[in-house]
Amino acid sequence: MHPVRKQRLIIVLFIVVFSSLAIGLMAYALRENINLFYPPSKIAAGEVPQNTRIRAGGCVKPGSVSRASDSLLVSFVITDGGADVPVTYSGILPDLFAEGEAAVVNGMINDAGVFEATEVLAKHDENYVPPEVAEAMKDKGEHQASCKGMTYDS
Amino acid sequence: MIPELGQFALILALFVVLALTTLPLLGAQSGNQLLMLTGRSLATGFFVLIVIAFLCLVYAFVNDDFSVAYVSSNSNSLLPVYFKISAVWGGHEGSLLLWVLMLAGWTLAIAMFSKSLPLDMQARVLSVMGFVGLGFLLFMIFTSNPFERILPLAPQEGSDLNPLLQDIGLIIHPPVLYMGYVGFSATFAFAIAALMAGRLDSAWARWSRPWANMAWGFLTVGIALGSWWAYYELGWGGWWFWDPVENASFLPWLVGTALIHSLAVTEKRGMFKSWTILLAIFTFSLSLLGTFLVRSGVLTSVHAFANDPERGVFILVFLLLVVGGSLTLYALRAPVVKSMPGFSWLSRETLLLGNNILLTITMITVLLGTLYPLIADALGWGKISVGPPYFNFFFLPLMGVLCMLMALGPLANWKRTTGMHMVQWLWRPWVVSMVIGLVVPYLYNDEYSWLAALSVFIGSWILTSLVADIRHKVRNSSSIGAGLRRLTLSYHAMIIAHAGIAVTLLGVTLTSIYNEQRDVRMAVNEPLVIEDFEFVLQEVRRVEGPNYIADEAVIRVTESGKPVPDMKPQKRRYLAGGNIMTEVALEVGFFRDLYVAMGEPLDDGAWAMRVHFKPFVRWIWLGALMMAFGATLAVADKRYRKKQVASAEAVSSPADIEPGVAR
Numbered sequence: 001m002h003p004v005r006k007q008r009l010i011i012v013l014f015i016v017v018f019s020s021l022a023i024g025l026m027a028y029a030l031r032e033n034i035n036l037f038y039p040p041s042k043i044a045a046g047e048v049p050q051n052t053r054i055r056a057g058g059c060v061k062p063g064s065v066s067r068a069s070d071s072l073l074v075s076f077v078i079t080d081g082g083a084d085v086p087v088t089y090s091g092i093l094p095d096l097f098a099e100g101e102a103a104v105v106n107g108m109i110n111d112a113g114v115f116e117a118t119e120v121l122a123k124h125d126e127n128y129v130p131p132e133v134a135e136a137m138k139d140k141g142e143h144q145a146s147c148k149g150m151t152y153d154s
Numbered sequence: 155m156i157p158e159l160g161q162f163a164l165i166l167a168l169f170v171v172l173a174l175t176t177l178p179l180l181g182a183q184s185g186n187q188l189l190m191l192t193g194r195s196l197a198t199g200f201f202v203l204i205v206i207a208f209l210c211l212v213y214a215f216v217n218d219d220f221s222v223a224y225v226s227s228n229s230n231s232l233l234p235v236y237f238k239i240s241a242v243w244g245g246h247e248g249s250l251l252l253w254v255l256m257l258a259g260w261t262l263a264i265a266m267f268s269k270s271l272p273l274d275m276q277a278r279v280l281s282v283m284g285f286v287g288l289g290f291l292l293f294m295i296f297t298s299n300p301f302e303r304i305l306p307l308a309p310q311e312g313s314d315l316n317p318l319l320q321d322i323g324l325i326i327h328p329p330v331l332y333m334g335y336v337g338f339s340a341t342f343a344f345a346i347a348a349l350m351a352g353r354l355d356s357a358w359a360r361w362s363r364p365w366a367n368m369a370w371g372f373l374t375v376g377i378a379l380g381s382w383w384a385y386y387e388l389g390w391g392g393w394w395f396w397d398p399v400e401n402a403s404f405l406p407w408l409v410g411t412a413l414i415h416s417l418a419v420t421e422k423r424g425m426f427k428s429w430t431i432l433l434a435i436f437t438f439s440l441s442l443l444g445t446f447l448v449r450s451g452v453l454t455s456v457h458a459f460a461n462d463p464e465r466g467v468f469i470l471v472f473l474l475l476v477v478g479g480s481l482t483l484y485a486l487r488a489p490v491v492k493s494m495p496g497f498s499w500l501s502r503e504t505l506l507l508g509n510n511i512l513l514t515i516t517m518i519t520v521l522l523g524t525l526y527p528l529i530a531d532a533l534g535w536g537k538i539s540v541g542p543p544y545f546n547f548f549f550l551p552l553m554g555v556l557c558m559l560m561a562l563g564p565l566a567n568w569k570r571t572t573g574m575h576m577v578q579w580l581w582r583p584w585v586v587s588m589v590i591g592l593v594v595p596y597l598y599n600d601e602y603s604w605l606a607a608l609s610v611f612i613g614s615w616i617l618t619s620l621v622a623d624i625r626h627k628v629r630n631s632s633s634i635g636a637g638l639r640r641l642t643l644s645y646h647a648m649i650i651a652h653a654g655i656a657v658t659l660l661g662v663t664l665t666s667i668y669n670e671q672r673d674v675r676m677a678v679n680e681p682l683v684i685e686d687f688e689f690v691l692q693e694v695r696r697v698e699g700p701n702y703i704a705d706e707a708v709i710r711v712t713e714s715g716k717p718v719p720d721m722k723p724q725k726r727r728y729l730a731g732g733n734i735m736t737e738v739a740l741e742v743g744f745f746r747d748l749y750v751a752m753g754e755p756l757d758d759g760a761w762a763m764r765v766h767f768k769p770f771v772r773w774i775w776l777g778a779l780m781m782a783f784g785a786t787l788a789v790a791d792k793r794y795r796k797k798q799v800a801s802a803e804a805v806s807s808p809a810d811i812e813p814g815v816a817r
Binding site: 015018019022025026029030032033034035036037053055067069070071072090091092093095096 | 389511515518519522523526527536537538539540541543544547548673674675725733734735736751753754756757762763764
């Protein structure tokens with residue numbers, strides 16, 4: 001084969017092998033590192049795998065937030081109107097975290113059915129409701145897709 | 155009245171740009187000089203009109219004209235005047251106007267500084283710039299008009315600028331970033347013009363190189379500013395989150411970096427031409443994508459797109475036109491500009507090709523991770539988010555390899571290098587950086603970190619090989635000073651920018667490894683010890699600002715017993731929107747930052763506090779500044795200022811190869 005052609009062939013082969021390797025790795029890494037979102041009612045219904053990192057979100061139930069007196073441990077309840085999920089978190093809550101407002105939590109469900117959050121997010125806008133939360137609440141038949149007009153039973 | 159004037163200026167600008175898109179191009183195609191010459195005056199008109207529109211919007215903000223919808227949703231009469239001005243680009247509509255202002259500025263700059271270009275080339279470049287401006291102006295006037303009024307019931311008070319944006323970092327971050335984004339429209343215009351004219355020679359690469367470097371420098375600073383802002387304003391102590399908004403600005407940077415290197419090969423050796431063109435197209439397309447991703451609201455939800463179908467459809471169509479149109483043109487024209495002088499396996503070309511491939515792959519992984527949640531949401535696969543582990547999984551090893559290769563690039567010869575020579579030049583830097591890498595983590599911390607050893611090794615490998623390269627280049631001069639003076643400005647620029655990469659790399663890795671973070675309950679007079687530092691809360695008091703009230707903690711800090719200035723973090727409550735904001739206290743140093751943010755009040759007057767010890771964090775941004783400085787210096791190189799138009803064959807003439815590179 002002509003040396004120039006040979007060189008080109010090697011380059012092409014190299015690119016093909018390398019890029020398929022890269023795509024394979026990417027697919028693998030994506031699969032390992034995506035966090036699926038679950039609304040509280042699905043969690044309460046036991047549809048969620050335990051010990052897998054997931055995302056959950058809902059409104060923080062008024063009166064449910066309690067802090068430990070000697071540490072930064074905090075617990076609260078999130079709800080989508082259909083079901084409640086207890087959450088524990090150790091650390092500083094974001095500025096816009098408040099009872100009756102929307103929050104998104106990242107973490108795992110433990111054996112007792114408690115969501116152990118490693119991260120709590122509340123967006124920086126008082127009228128903002130995370131789209132996942134809004135949608136979850138619409139599914140539950142709440143008229144408003146926000147935490148403001150929500151009716152909390154119990 | 156003034157907002158209507160702005161509106162009028164915008165509409166007028168639309169017509170001017172329409173002329174700019176068509177007339178010079180028609181002139182270039184038909185060889186009509188008169189039409190080609192219209193480009194310059196039309197570009198000037200475009201700039202003047204957009205400046206007028208922009209000033210009208212600034213005027214509306216400064217005078218609290220809340221009858222303008224955009225002003226009322228982004229400003230407030232209590233805002234200090236400098237924030238009122240920066241609020242102009244605090245939202246979607248205004249930032250588009252800023253974008254177009256930058257575009258008009260770059261267009262004017264091209265018209266002014268490219269007198270040495272052949273007239274037809276200049277006309278085509280200006281027309282392409284005009285086309286981009288046309289797209290943006292249409293988008294702005296029909297879907298996101300910043301001058302829209304709320305009449306007759308104008309609100310008395312505005313709903314305030316998001317407190318996160320009330321900050322010096324956010325005053326300068328968007329304009330600088332946009333300068334970068336828009337700057338790549340210049341290289342894009344050069345690439346398209348060259349495709350249209352069918353002349354892709356090294357002269358073309360020489361014309362577009364300074365523009366690419368300039369844009370890249372701005373983008374680098376813009377990203378660094380964003381990261382710096384996130385660090386001190388968000389209150390989490392992080393400086394990079396792999397957030398889609400950050401990724402959006404990082405994507406064009408990655409391809410842009412590949413582009414400036416590929417342009418070097420095209421200019422010096424007349425190779426990689428088609429590839430360079432592709433990179434120029436992609437860089438600009440990603441800049442467009444970045445602007446739209448961040449500003450159109452798709453990132454918060456794909457449904458934002460559906461809520462506002464006009465905007466969404468327009469964006470998609472425009473992106474499609476730009477990407478599809480330029481790729482079609484590329485497909486039609488690229489074979490004409492093929493080039494193939496050979497090069498051997500071990501040569502600077504190969505190394506730069508490696509650089510390009512690595513950067514492109516990195517870009518693709520980041521792009522996929524950024525868009526995947528959007529795609530999944532649109533196709534109904536569920537709500538997902540892609541976390542930092544995904545990005546780090548690819549980014550760190552790829553960048554590691556890139557940095558290792560980076561040390562070889564400057565030393566390697568064009569065309570071919572013998573392995574023996576490389577080893578001869580590089581064994582000393584290799585050994586020295588091995589020793590530094592192994593020893594530094596041992597001296598720095600009690601706990602030995604192999605990761606730190608690896609990153610210190612790579613960082614010093616880059617730096618020492620640069621030193622080796624300089625020594626090699628000045629070996630024949632009478633003194634080092636004389637030798638350095640003999641080297642070209644762009645060589646110095648390269649050294650500084652590459653050293654900047656090493657500095658950023660060291661900053662990033664060492665901060666991540668040695669960073670100490672404590673979220674603690676802090677009561678008055680209860681000391682907290684981190685490393686050599688002791689933090690004691692003195693009191694929490696109430697302070698008032700122009701448009702907020704705040705709780706301020708006073709924390710006494712000592713370093714091994716010696717006092718450091720008091721740190722005073724704040725928790726602010728903004729009066730207009732009732733928003734709560736954390737104001738971080740920083741104690742800045744070259745080797746370490748101390749960082750305190752207030753969490754929330756606990757019982758007994760105690761507060762939840764976030765305290766960080768962040769070694770070398772400043773190096774991240776220092777390195778970025780060095781890179782940008784290098785890029786600017788390269789633009790000043792005198793070979794770009796040569797009056798005569800270099801011939802296409804200039805590459806092959808030995809006189810044209812700078813002394814710094816010739817061996």
